Amino acid sequence: MKRRDFIQWSGMGVGAILGSSIPVIGRAVTPEELLEPAADRALKKRLADVALNAARAKGATYSDVRIGRYLQQFLFTREKNVQNITNAESYGVGIRVIVNGTWGFAATSDVTPDGIARCAETAVAIAKANSRIQTEPVNLAPQKGVGEVVWNTPIQKNAFQVPVQEKIDLLLNVNSQAMQNGAAFVTSNLFQVNEQKYFASTDGSYIDQDIHRIWPTFTVTVIDKAAGKFKTRDALSSPMGMGYEYMDGLASEKIPGPNGLVGYRNSYDMVEDAILAAKQSKEKVTAKSVEAGKYDLVLDPNHLGLTIHESVGHPTELDRVLGYEANYAGTSFATLDKWRSKSFNYGSPLVNIVADKTQPHTLGCVGYDDEGVPCKQWDIIKNGILVNYQATRDQVGILGEKESHGCCYADDWSSVQFQRMPNVSLLPGKEKLNVNDMIKGVEKGIYIIGRGSYSIDQQRYNFQFGGQLFYEIKNGQIAGMLDDVAYQSNTQEFWNSCAQICDKDDYRTFGSFFDGKGQPSQVSAVSHGSSTTRFNGVNVINTGRKI
Amino acid sequence: MSVILSEAEAKALLQKVIKLSKADECEANLLGEIRGNIRYARNEVSTSGSLINKNLVVQSAFGKKVGVATIDEFDDASLEKVVRRAEELARLAPENPEYMGVLEPQQYGKSNGFFESTAKITPEVRAEAVAKSLALSGQNQLTSAGFLENRAGFSAMMNSKGLFAYYPSTGVNFSLTVRTDDGKGSGYVIRGYNDFSRLDTEAASRIAVQKARGSVGAKALEPGKYTVILEPTAAAVLLESLYYDMDARGADEGRSSFSKPGGKTRLGEKIVDERVNIYSDPAHPELPAAPWAGDGQPQKRVSWIEKGVVKNLAYSRYWAQQKGVKPLPYPGNMIMEGGTASLEEMIKNTKKGILVTKLWYIRPVDPQTLLMTGLTRDGTFYIEDGKIKHPIKNFRFNESPIIMLNNLETLGKSERVVSTESDQSYMVPPMKIREFTFSSLSDAV
Numbered sequence: 001m002k003r004r005d006f007i008q009w010s011g012m013g014v015g016a017i018l019g020s021s022i023p024v025i026g027r028a029v030t031p032e033e034l035l036e037p038a039a040d041r042a043l044k045k046r047l048a049d050v051a052l053n054a055a056r057a058k059g060a061t062y063s064d065v066r067i068g069r070y071l072q073q074f075l076f077t078r079e080k081n082v083q084n085i086t087n088a089e090s091y092g093v094g095i096r097v098i099v100n101g102t103w104g105f106a107a108t109s110d111v112t113p114d115g116i117a118r119c120a121e122t123a124v125a126i127a128k129a130n131s132r133i134q135t136e137p138v139n140l141a142p143q144k145g146v147g148e149v150v151w152n153t154p155i156q157k158n159a160f161q162v163p164v165q166e167k168i169d170l171l172l173n174v175n176s177q178a179m180q181n182g183a184a185f186v187t188s189n190l191f192q193v194n195e196q197k198y199f200a201s202t203d204g205s206y207i208d209q210d211i212h213r214i215w216p217t218f219t220v221t222v223i224d225k226a227a228g229k230f231k232t233r234d235a236l237s238s239p240m241g242m243g244y245e246y247m248d249g250l251a252s253e254k255i256p257g258p259n260g261l262v263g264y265r266n267s268y269d270m271v272e273d274a275i276l277a278a279k280q281s282k283e284k285v286t287a288k289s290v291e292a293g294k295y296d297l298v299l300d301p302n303h304l305g306l307t308i309h310e311s312v313g314h315p316t317e318l319d320r321v322l323g324y325e326a327n328y329a330g331t332s333f334a335t336l337d338k339w340r341s342k343s344f345n346y347g348s349p350l351v352n353i354v355a356d357k358t359q360p361h362t363l364g365c366v367g368y369d370d371e372g373v374p375c376k377q378w379d380i381i382k383n384g385i386l387v388n389y390q391a392t393r394d395q396v397g398i399l400g401e402k403e404s405h406g407c408c409y410a411d412d413w414s415s416v417q418f419q420r421m422p423n424v425s426l427l428p429g430k431e432k433l434n435v436n437d438m439i440k441g442v443e444k445g446i447y448i449i450g451r452g453s454y455s456i457d458q459q460r461y462n463f464q465f466g467g468q469l470f471y472e473i474k475n476g477q478i479a480g481m482l483d484d485v486a487y488q489s490n491t492q493e494f495w496n497s498c499a500q501i502c503d504k505d506d507y508r509t510f511g512s513f514f515d516g517k518g519q520p521s522q523v524s525a526v527s528h529g530s531s532t533t534r535f536n537g538v539n540v541i542n543t544g545r546k547i
Numbered sequence: 548m549s550v551i552l553s554e555a556e557a558k559a560l561l562q563k564v565i566k567l568s569k570a571d572e573c574e575a576n577l578l579g580e581i582r583g584n585i586r587y588a589r590n591e592v593s594t595s596g597s598l599i600n601k602n603l604v605v606q607s608a609f610g611k612k613v614g615v616a617t618i619d620e621f622d623d624a625s626l627e628k629v630v631r632r633a634e635e636l637a638r639l640a641p642e643n644p645e646y647m648g649v650l651e652p653q654q655y656g657k658s659n660g661f662f663e664s665t666a667k668i669t670p671e672v673r674a675e676a677v678a679k680s681l682a683l684s685g686q687n688q689l690t691s692a693g694f695l696e697n698r699a700g701f702s703a704m705m706n707s708k709g710l711f712a713y714y715p716s717t718g719v720n721f722s723l724t725v726r727t728d729d730g731k732g733s734g735y736v737i738r739g740y741n742d743f744s745r746l747d748t749e750a751a752s753r754i755a756v757q758k759a760r761g762s763v764g765a766k767a768l769e770p771g772k773y774t775v776i777l778e779p780t781a782a783a784v785l786l787e788s789l790y791y792d793m794d795a796r797g798a799d800e801g802r803s804s805f806s807k808p809g810g811k812t813r814l815g816e817k818i819v820d821e822r823v824n825i826y827s828d829p830a831h832p833e834l835p836a837a838p839w840a841g842d843g844q845p846q847k848r849v850s851w852i853e854k855g856v857v858k859n860l861a862y863s864r865y866w867a868q869q870k871g872v873k874p875l876p877y878p879g880n881m882i883m884e885g886g887t888a889s890l891e892e893m894i895k896n897t898k899k900g901i902l903v904t905k906l907w908y909i910r911p912v913d914p915q916t917l918l919m920t921g922l923t924r925d926g927t928f929y930i931e932d933g934k935i936k937h938p939i940k941n942f943r944f945n946e947s948p949i950i951m952l953n954n955l956e957t958l959g960k961s962e963r964v965v966s967t968e969s970d971q972s973y974m975v976p977p978m979k980i981r982e983f984t985f986s987s988l989s990d991a992v
Contacts (some may be wrong), residue, residue, distance in 0.1 A: 005815075083643075097755070225801050226808060226810075229915065230915060326588060326724050328694070333990070455921055457907070457990075458908070461991050539987075543918055547818070
């Protein structure tokens with residue numbers, strides 16, 4: 001999805017514009033067709049070799065090929081109605097080559113030996129044409145071939161095997177429960193994705209991966225017609241790298257919070273959350289408007305994830321740091337000189353942030369990236385100091401490293417792979433601490449839950465974030481709900497105000513299903529884990545206006 | 548088979564599709580387009596690509612049970628397959644109570660959005676256009692990152708009641724960010740046209756270069772309320788959020804900025820300054836748009852805000868039926884009328900103010916008041932006694948387009964601009980606004 005679509009979708013109320021703004025890649029198929037097995041592995045290897053051999057024969061010094069089958073099932077409901085069910089399949093081949101030190105890329109939906117050979121030749125021709133104006137040859141970090149390997153998302157229940165009717169029944173029940181508890185309107189949706197990717201390269205890798213992702217979500221709206229006011233509350237679910245087992249709502253995966261709040265770890269109770277959402281939306285209608293000023297913020301993982309994404313995830317993308325995204329997403333304040341100094345205080349010494357593409361149940365967890373690099377974990381911020389970035393094979397050399405971080409991804413077989421964010425997560429605190437005890441220590445604060453409005457500048461200094469739920473903390477107690485809250489800060493100042501982090505028992509992941517980047521824009525899915533965290537003395541503004 | 552079909556070819560193909568239908572109703576949408584792009588950064592071409600898109604979407608209905616299927620192959624067997632699949636999906640689908648059935652044949656006006664100059668762009672032409680831009684930055688301690696994308700295509704539709712619509716169009720967008728090598732200055736330009744011969748990448752690039760150089764040495768001003776002059780590129784992204792909200796259903800349901808206490812809407816009410824006139828017109832020569840909406844309804848000239856009064860909100864066919872009014876499709880373009888002043892004159896007539904050339908990362912904060920947040924970017928300047936005095940550091944703003952259009956001072960000449968948030972083109976005038984709210988400073992360049 002293009003970033004702009006996501007803006008509309010997340011900000012403008014799901015009901016009105018869903019049909020036109022969710023990206024559906026590929027052709028519509030029946031639910032049964034989504035269950036047809038992937039092409040035979042031996043056949044894919046033969047087809048991949050056609051691409052690699054054709055590229056080599058035309059002069060490529062390196063090439064890789066991705067034979068991809070991308071499946072999507074999206075369900076959209078509103079109150080008592082099913083608005084749309086989308087089943088889509090996209091199947092084709094993308095071939096990338098290096099000729100004369102220059103990249104070339106071409107893609108085709110003609111998945112035959114002839115079609116693939118022609119496509120490889122086109123990729124070579126493009127590389128040759130572009131090499132005439134190239135001054136710096138591509139410097140590809142070596143990657144030893146991994147041979148023939150298989151990696152699958154460890155799911156328990158393939159969401160595509162669950163009957164559509166069962167999913168519709170669940171969503172309509174969610175809507176009905178929300179309405180019974182005071183919602184005037186409710187939309188609920190279920191996004192399911194399966195990427196069946198076969199990657200091969202001239203390094204000698206043949207990698208077959210089966211990747212699953214799921215995202216249940218809703219928006220509940222409560223209206224006070226007489227006062228002309230409306231308030232919404234979005235689901236506190238997280239998109240996950242899981243199967244339909246995420247929908248089980250296991251009690252063991254619920255983390256009780258103050259005021260009847262529930263945090264969901266690796267299992268989601270959608271009906272329970274919808275009932276809470278309706279009740280909380282009603283409370284929001286009469287909530288006190290916040291008094292602007294400095295507050296200590298207690299940020300729930302379901303909120304903090306987006307702050308991590310925007311203020312640590314994006315600025316430590318090496319391609320942004322180097323200027324490749326200058327015309328659109330922007331550059332980064334986290335420049336190479338700051339990293340080289342080994343003393344740039346990104347955050348307080350409590351702040352340890354890791355990049356990780358191996359963490360189970362996350363959106364970024366795969367076996368290998370889209371240039372055949374085995375996935376791993378590494379430090380981005382260690383004890384508050386900036387220590388590394390996120391890099392691909394052709395950029396990691398700039399950091400003096402010999403091995404790629406494995407951060408290359410393309411959203412479809414027809415898109416060229418480039419640097420995309422791995423899971424970037426804040427490590428939990430080492431001391432035993434839960435959210436109730438954290439709140440007890442706060443004199444004047446706000447407890448914020450859920451993803452709200454978000455905006456950050458093009459070098460990732462100044463940001464403003466909202467949320468779904470805001471609770472005033474007075475002398476260690478929750479004093480009631482607040483409205484019109486947003487906080488503004490500067491990235492470095494904010495992370496240096498990090499004062500306390502709950503322990504691992506509170507740790508949960510937040511996710512972004514449609515993160516946009518590049519021109520033309522591509523989407524990717526990424527998770528951000530954290531425990532509830534306290535930031536001292538953050539500037540809170542009042543966003544209430546009259547028109 | 549060619550990608551961009553003529554009207555006769557599209558009609559013949561769609562007739563074949565409709566004839567295959569065994570459903571109560573059938574509607575087919577056909578699209579063919581060729582896209583190409585070139586991207587550059589660090590003064591070098593980084594990626595380039597092309598895409599051929601052809602797509603047939605068939606919607607079949609049995610009563611209120613609707614199924615949709617798509618295909619990208621147009622031989623007889625494929626056409627049969629896609630129609631049967633749509634029918635199969637319709638039989639499986641739950642009833643959609645909001646399904647309104649297909650329309651009777653309609654009359655459409657003329658709109659010329661297709662230009663040969665754009666349709667015949669080759670990779671060499673793209674490279675040449677970009678080379679002109681790169682030549683300006685390669686020297687002079689400047690670094691360029693840009694993107695040029697062109698498209699030529701058509702869309703057509705037909706239904707089982709005999710409605711047929713066809714619209715060919717072309718477009719080219721060019722955007723460029725120029726930064727000084729010391730990272731202290733940044734300038735931007737974006738241009739969009741249907742007709743490629745209107746695009747002068749060299750002239751556009753000079754603007755980005757000028758802004759990059761001019762923004763070096765920015766001074767910090769205190770956040771607060773300021774008189775601002777918004778260049779059209781900056782104003783467009785705020786107006787867009789107002790346009791997105793102009794839907795009758797959301798207003799009637801009490802959940803939009805057009806809702807009023809007591810369950811009423813602001814339709815017919817004056818909501819902004821009386822000099823504000825906003826309309827849509829598919830036949831606008833500078834900003835042509837399809838003369839029909841996605842469901843086949845004709846697009847005509849419609850006044851949305853006239854002398855500050857809300858004249859119309861969009862009604863889907865379903866919502867119009869519920870409310871007993873005529874349906875009005877969401878428009879294909881939006882034109883805000885301007886005044887006569889040039890940007891230079893507007894600056895000249897400003898005692899103290901801020902020139903904002905671009906806004907970035909616009910997000911809704913409160914849908915009730917349409918309060919938006921975002922930042923200035925790539926060139927923000929302080930005006931004193933009618934002159935640009937010096938560049939200033941970027942600000943975060945928190946402002947609603949409705950409040951902003953109530954605080955209108957002057958409108959300049961309306962011109963075609965591309966929204967940096969959505970890539971959509973609009974006609975927008977530069978505007979001088981008093982008491983525009985900047986809430987904090989940003990260190991970003």
